[in-house]
Amino acid sequence: MLDYLIVGQGIAGSVLAYCLKKQGYKVMVVDDNHPQSSSKVAAGIFNPITGKKLVKSWKVDDLFALVHTFYPTLEKELNANFYFPMEIVKPIQSIEEQNLFISKSGNPDWSGYVEVLFPETEYASYLHTEEGGARLKQGGWVDAKALVNAFCTYFAQEKMYVQASFVYEDLVLRDEYVLWHEYKAKKVIFCEGYNVLQNPYFSWLPLRTTKGEQLIIQADLPEQKMINKGVFILPKGDKKFLVGATFDLTEVNSITEKGKRQLTEKLEKLIRVPYEIVDHFSGIRPTVVDRKPIIGNHPTHTQLAVFNGLGTKGISLSPYFAQQYVQYLQGNSALDKEVMVERYYDKFYHKKA
Ligand SMILES: Cc1cc2nc3c(=O)[nH]c(=O)nc-3n(C[C@H](O)[C@H](O)[C@H](O)COP(=O)(O)OP(=O)(O)OC[C@H]3O[C@@H](n4cnc5c(N)ncnc54)[C@H](O)[C@@H]3O)c2cc1C
Structure with a gap:
């Protein structure tokens, strides 16, 4: 049995x-x-700090300690590559946000996640970062x-x-x-x-069915970092990037013009370089009210x-x-x-x- x-x-x-x-x-x-x-x-991103108010994800200390040991060990056991730790760049677009980050990065409870604040000049050639930005540690993605x-x-x-x-x-x-x-x-x-x-x-x-739409774009952006602000931009190699994701309470798993527009509007607020959409797809997340x-x-x-x-x-x-x-x-x-x-x-x- x-x-x-x-x-x-x-x-x-x-x-x-x-x-x-x-x-x-x-x-x-x-x-x-x-x-x-x-x-x-799924994009497969693990990101310790989320949302506009820069909150630590629920149980982040416990969850992330395990993420960083579980997946690398599993890669060896399953003889496959799917775990990609990666710096997350978070542009800062207002003085309020900047103050929030400065106060968080000085707090020992957060310093394990916020690496350093950088000036707006550092990414100015391809990102809208009027007030600079922050680099987050302990993030990355798993090729789910x-x-x-x-x-x-x-x-x-x-x-x-x-x-x-x-x-x-x-x-x-x-x-x-x-x-x-x-x-x-x-x-x-x-x-x-x-x-x-x-x-x-x-x-x-x-359980709720929460559809997410995502795009693959081709653009001249850096390939060693993930960018996250409103949408994420995740490098996939060959100058291709995954951009996502929308949140739509529906069980209909299909791509829409509305979803595409939501993503491109946020994308254009974030990047200064031209891009081309090469793919558009969707999936349904099993989400819970709480x-x-x-x-x-x-x-x-x-x-x-x-x-x-x-x-x-x-x-x-x-x-x-x-x-x-x-x-x-x-x-x-x-x-x-x-x-x-x-x-x-x-x-x-x-x-x-
Ligand atoms: C667009 C999008 C982006 C996302 N991005 C992220 C992200 O960046 N980071 C992150 O952590 N998570 C992300 N997620 C969420 C993540 O994908 C989900 O939390 C996770 O995949 C849920 O896994 P699951 O095994 O519960 O469900 P599923 O992946 O749906 O797996 C269920 C499996 O059961 C099978 N199945 C169902 N019914 C039957 C049946 N009757 N008989 C046989 N087989 C059956 C299905 O075919 C499927 O293989 C994203 C999701 C979406 C849609």
């Missing part, structure tokens, strides 16, 4: 299945290999598509991968285990991203569980919470209250009533 059957091999299912296997569990991963899954189109592809190869080699569409009606629940086709498992953990809304056992979860992952058992069927809701930060959240969840499953530690699925059980009972 399997210990865990994992449904979905995006970032969530991959990282969780890997962490479970490392603890000696028998695991099988089922995925339909959708080419436009969130993980296959390369990551899930490398995981897929690894799982296949380890004979723990089935490419199939998981049809929920085929799942048979018994008191102590589940059956799905020829597989018998103590527990199924659903990691289907936004598709969990089609899952009859978990469709009550308050912006926290959703982890744990179904309210009445304890053989069923979810690991989902990684939202806009799958790369930085997944290693930390997959490891925490495995510890929890082993009875060694608690889950953070903020991520426990129990916080939404009332939605299940409300829907049933």
Whole structure:
């Protein structure tokens, strides 16, 4: 009998299945290999300081300590390249912002993330940085598509991968285990991203489908740094750059003129050089109203569980919470209250009533 059957091999299912296997569990991963899954189109950026008010990302110290060890170790184990630490350049476009950065960079709590403030002359040839800018440390990106592809190869080699569409009606629940086709498992953990809304056992979860559109542009910009302000500009080699991303609450996964316009307007506020759009694509993020992952058992069927809701930060959240969840499953530690699925059980009972 399997210990865990994992449904979905995006970032969530991959990282969780890997962490479970490392603890000696028998695991099988089922995925339909959708080419436009969130993980296959994600920019994969991890950025410690976000938003206009320059706030530290939630749990950034814990999450980022792990990001910088987990992915490089994984690269060696999976024999693939997907982890790219990279300086993040944040242009400063007003005196207020400049004051904010000066106060933050002098604060020991922030100095690990803000490297140095630079004068406007430094990037003046290609960026609008009227008041200079800041360089952020500890950021970078993970090539999420390369990551899930490398995981897929690894799982296949380890004979723990089935490419199939998981049809929920085929799942048979018994008191102590589940059956799905020829597989018998103590527990199924659903990691289907936004598709969990089609899952009859978990469709009550308050997951939202947040579409993101992105562009690939060709431009004469520096290729060793990421630029982030309103949009990110991520070098992809060969003078090509990924520009993104929009946020649109819809389940329709398609590119639009509106999305393109939103991105180009922000881009033009940021860069001074000409550019050409060479591609435009979209994906759907599994986001949650309170912006926290959703982890744990179904309210009445304890053989069923979810690991989902990684939202806009799958790369930085997944290693930390997959490891925490495995510890929890082993009875060694608690889950953070903020991520426990129990916080939404009332939605299940409300829907049933
Ligand atoms: C445009 C865009 C930009 C993003 N940028 C970033 C970023 O810069 N940094 C960052 O950290 N995150 C980013 N994200 C978010 C990140 O992509 C998500 O947090 C992450 O991919 C979610 O992973 P997941 O495994 O939960 O879902 P998914 O990637 O959707 O994976 C679910 C998998 O399950 C499969 N599946 C679903 N249902 C079934 C079924 N019934 N049977 C079999 N298989 C099934 C799907 O095909 C898929 O392979 C971005 C997302 C988008 C869309």
